[in-house]
Amino acid sequence: MTSAVKPILIAGGGLSSLLFARSLQRSKLPYVVFERDASIVYRAQGYRLRLSSDGLNAIEEVLGEDFQDFYDQCGKTGGAGFSAIDPLSGETLGGQHNSVASEALTSRENRIVGCARGDMRKMFMEGCEDNIRWSHHVTGYELTDDGVRAVFKDGTKSEEGSLLVAGDGIKSEVAKQVSGGRLKVFDLGARGIHGQAPTTAFKGLGEGVFRLVDESRPEGKVFLITNVRAGDMDNPGIEFGWTMGGSPGVIHAPNDDFQIIGKAAADIAKSLSASWHPRVKPLFDNMIESEAAFWKITCSSPDGVPEWPNVPRVTLIGDAVHSMTPAGGNGANTAVRDSALLGKLLADAGGFKEGLTDEYEKKMRVYATEEVKKSYAMASQQFGVQIDATTPTL
Numbered sequence: 001m002t003s004a005v006k007p008i009l010i011a012g013g014g015l016s017s018l019l020f021a022r023s024l025q026r027s028k029l030p031y032v033v034f035e036r037d038a039s040i041v042y043r044a045q046g047y048r049l050r051l052s053s054d055g056l057n058a059i060e061e062v063l064g065e066d067f068q069d070f071y072d073q074c075g076k077t078g079g080a081g082f083s084a085i086d087p088l089s090g091e092t093l094g095g096q097h098n099s100v101a102s103e104a105l106t107s108r109e110n111r112i113v114g115c116a117r118g119d120m121r122k123m124f125m126e127g128c129e130d131n132i133r134w135s136h137h138v139t140g141y142e143l144t145d146d147g148v149r150a151v152f153k154d155g156t157k158s159e160e161g162s163l164l165v166a167g168d169g170i171k172s173e174v175a176k177q178v179s180g181g182r183l184k185v186f187d188l189g190a191r192g193i194h195g196q197a198p199t200t201a202f203k204g205l206g207e208g209v210f211r212l213v214d215e216s217r218p219e220g221k222v223f224l225i226t227n228v229r230a231g232d233m234d235n236p237g238i239e240f241g242w243t244m245g246g247s248p249g250v251i252h253a254p255n256d257d258f259q260i261i262g263k264a265a266a267d268i269a270k271s272l273s274a275s276w277h278p279r280v281k282p283l284f285d286n287m288i289e290s291e292a293a294f295w296k297i298t299c300s301s302p303d304g305v306p307e308w309p310n311v312p313r314v315t316l317i318g319d320a321v322h323s324m325t326p327a328g329g330n331g332a333n334t335a336v337r338d339s340a341l342l343g344k345l346l347a348d349a350g351g352f353k354e355g356l357t358d359e360y361e362k363k364m365r366v367y368a369t370e371e372v373k374k375s376y377a378m379a380s381q382q383f384g385v386q387i388d389a390t391t392p393t394l
Contacts, residue, residue: 009161011138012168016318016335018124023343036137055333058340076111087212090277162352172320188385189248196291201282220247265292302376304369315357327378
């Protein structure tokens with residue numbers, strides 16, 4: 001009598017974990033997801049994500065015949081790059097001021113494709129619901145003779161699995177354990193605010209992806225990025241999002257608590273944009289205050305993903321292994337590439353086998369290191385951040 005196949009254990013219920021779970025579901029490999037939150041709507045989901053060609057290709061590889069439904073629900077925006085707007089004068093900048101337009105953003109059908117993080121999580125989770133264990137915070141692991149167990153915050157342990165894959169974000173304790181402390185996430189000091197407003201607030205901008213930079217403050221820059229999709233513009237029931245950021249020292253959350261959401265974040269965004277032009281002020285005057293949320297700019301080492309002695313039954317995906325700044329929109333697209341790569345290796349092997357995670361990590365390090373370096377370089381230029389010997393880690 002053969003023993004049952006041990007499930008693959010997944011720590012975290014974010015984008016990379018859920019897409020990885022979909023890959024296992026499609027391959028008919030047993031798995032279980034452990035997520036610390038109580039439900040998918042437990043906390044604010046953050047901003048809209050721009051999907052690159054690499055990101056879309058990875059998602060399509062995993063979703064297969066279900067990809068078209070996903071793609072149909074993504075927003076599509078015309079234009080090849082950013083348009084720069086002076087937030088003080090309301091003018092669209094051209095010539096030397098609009099060098100940001102050279103940053104190509106299109107990925108399919110000559111369109112800029114994006115999807116809200118919360119919507120992506122819901123779509124990736126379809127069909128996986130019965131395999132998710134909510135309110136299970138993974139804080140480490142324990143290797144067994146021929147498997148692995150996840151260790152939870154309350155001291156209990158999971159069933160024995162064949163493999164533990166941690167996709168539980170920048171504060172992953174599994175990442176610290178498996179890498180022997182080699183993986184570090186740096187707090188760059190820059191802070192931001194996410195906001196939402198009805199489509200009517202964006203009428204003055206037109207269609208496109210817009211970047212605003214206010215350099216009038218002595219304490220540092222304030223910038224804003226937003227994406228206006230023409231297809232949704234006349235539907236007042238749809239909200240568009242924007243992301244505001246500030247150089248280190250510009251944005252301060254009350255009591256330094258960046259988990260606060262709602263009016264406290266909304267009030268700061270309104271204050272920072274108080275002198276801005278009427279063309280852009282409706283984004284703040286009409287914002288949905290309850291949706292406002294703070295965020296921190298963090299980044300893995302700008303040298304890229306470090307090497308550590310491979311632990312065959314434990315590996316990492318997404319922000320747990322390569323945290324990136326929002327500059328360039330590389331983070332989520334690299335995370336879904338991890339999900340597709342590791343999922344394919346497991347599908348081809350029919351489940352866990354020796355050497356599989358080593359092969360995955362070697363391939364992942366190549367593209368992820370390239371993306372981390374690009375993300376840090378762009379953030380240094382745009383936000384004035386820098387990693388040195390004094391930069392704190394999370």
